Amino acid sequence: MSDKLQPGTPAVVPNSDTPTTINLPGDGNTLIAHANVVNSSSITNVIVAGQHTGGIHASASGALNREYYNLFVMGGETFSAFSSGHFLVPKDRALTECVSPDIMTAVSSFAADTIEFIKTLPTIFMSENESYARFDDTQQAYFGIVNDVRVQMNGIKICYQALNAIPQRRLVDLMRELDILGRPSFSELSRTHWAIKHVNLVEELRDAGITVFAP
Helix, strand or coil: CCCCCCECCCCCCCCCCCCCCCECCCCCCECCCCCCCCCCCCEEEEEEEEECCCCCEEEEEEEEECCCEEEEECCCCCCCCCCEEEEEECHHHECCECCCHHHHHHHCCCCHHHHHHHHCCCEEEECCCCCCCCCCCCCEEEEEEEEEEEEECCEEEEEEEEEEEEEHHHHHHCCCCCCCCEECCEEHHHCCEEEEECCCHHHHHHHCCCCCCCC
16 A cells, blocks of 8 residues: 555745745635734734753744644654754655645745745644554644745755644544544554645644644
């Protein structure tokens, strides 16, 4: 059985940083790069602070767009609460699978305004499910934010701030609500990739009784 779920055409990583206009799927959604007033029903301000694992205090602030969320499943990476750092996503696994075609088209350029949009999204960071198709009951995923996205020759560098932990089992329980593809026994949580989902992550987690550090 193939371990690849719904592959798409690989995103083209341009050499130019020329900004482009992004029209996102939904009810007239557009990227707001700079604004003094926005509709608070979909975008709210968030200020979070934590401590780097090395003892350096870190903070981040910006606009949180609740209509979408980033999902990073990274084999060989470990995360912890209130940690920050960076990791590399292979280019052929960055927004190329488990993403709806309209979202894939909207964000495939990695232009400056695309990166600003990605940084506004609430985010789940997690390791692949242990034992390939299964997961360890002690595994933790983490809610947090993306601080920066940098296109490199060897992959897409993601700078991040992790906040509070979420038992990975709970994400498996919420697969349908979070638009996670596959089955509990084998899903996209078993494969390294980066996806963007058209789901209000904060609302779905809170409805499930999971506390996250967001307004």
